[in-house]
Amino acid sequence: MKIATWNVNSLRVRLPHVLNWLGQERPDVLAVQETKMTDPEFPVAELAEAGYRSVYSGQKTYNGVAVLSKLDPCDPITDPADFDDPQRRILAVTVADCRIVNLYVPNGGEVGSDKYAYKLNWLAKMRNCLRLELERHPRLVVLGDFNIAPEDRDVYDPESWREKILCSTPEREAFRALLDLGLTDAFRRFDQAEKSYTWWDYRLNAFRRNLGLRIDHILVSAPLAEDCLACRIDVEPRKLERPSDHAPVVAEFRA
Numbered sequence: 001m002k003i004a005t006w007n008v009n010s011l012r013v014r015l016p017h018v019l020n021w022l023g024q025e026r027p028d029v030l031a032v033q034e035t036k037m038t039d040p041e042f043p044v045a046e047l048a049e050a051g052y053r054s055v056y057s058g059q060k061t062y063n064g065v066a067v068l069s070k071l072d073p074c075d076p077i078t079d080p081a082d083f084d085d086p087q088r089r090i091l092a093v094t095v096a097d098c099r100i101v102n103l104y105v106p107n108g109g110e111v112g113s114d115k116y117a118y119k120l121n122w123l124a125k126m127r128n129c130l131r132l133e134l135e136r137h138p139r140l141v142v143l144g145d146f147n148i149a150p151e152d153r154d155v156y157d158p159e160s161w162r163e164k165i166l167c168s169t170p171e172r173e174a175f176r177a178l179l180d181l182g183l184t185d186a187f188r189r190f191d192q193a194e195k196s197y198t199w200w201d202y203r204l205n206a207f208r209r210n211l212g213l214r215i216d217h218i219l220v221s222a223p224l225a226e227d228c229l230a231c232r233i234d235v236e237p238r239k240l241e242r243p244s245d246h247a248p249v250v251a252e253f254r255a
Helices: 011-025 044-049 114-136 169-179 222-227
Strands: 002-007 029-033 053-057 065-069 074-077 090-095 098-104 140-145 183-185 216-221 228-233 249-253
Touching: 002 011, 002 098, 002 140, 002 216, 011 029, 011 044, 029 098, 029 140, 044 053, 053 090, 065 090, 065 098, 098 114, 114 140, 114 169, 169 183, 216 222, 216 249, 222 228
Parallel strands: 002 029, 098 140
Antiparallel strands: 002 249, 029 065, 053 065, 074 090, 090 098, 140 216, 183 216, 228 249
């Protein structure tokens, strides 16, 4: 089984890229973030023609998450209990025997701001939601744009980013708290090239200079960690004209 995540930074703009990538990679599941469109606008027909069923939760201009699957996604949840948030950042579905939780974690603005406090509170509430999901679903995948670079090796220049947004100690502690539930960072299960990143700023030729951060992740429960065969970042879509500023992350599992 092949499961992927990709912040497309506007599905309206990037739909041709997504369709082309689906045709090449043929993942069983693709979790998408920042669709930036309302539900009536979602390109259900185009994706169905490509062989994918869609579940989505969107809003105008900002945020928006979706799961594209070859098999029927079941039991969708967009608003977990005790998680009062009008922003469309969460989508959980079941595909085959796997529970998929697609997240677009708030950026946080800057350390110490109201948006930063919102982000940390959001992550704390999400941890409780994921604890309950793990109790119900031993084969759990939590993936998406976490807006957190977990370690210095996930940052092109750790010193310049020290205690800045995406790299601050409280954010990293919140990420580790998710792992402490019994989740594993699939990418780090395998030997990886140094300076492997998933996001590059559009400015300053950041992609060409590989000035990036690894902020998109696939976290898996213990049974899926054992079945994980590979995890990689596909930088090819970032090379296209008018690309997303993120690259897809792909994990492959036995059976």
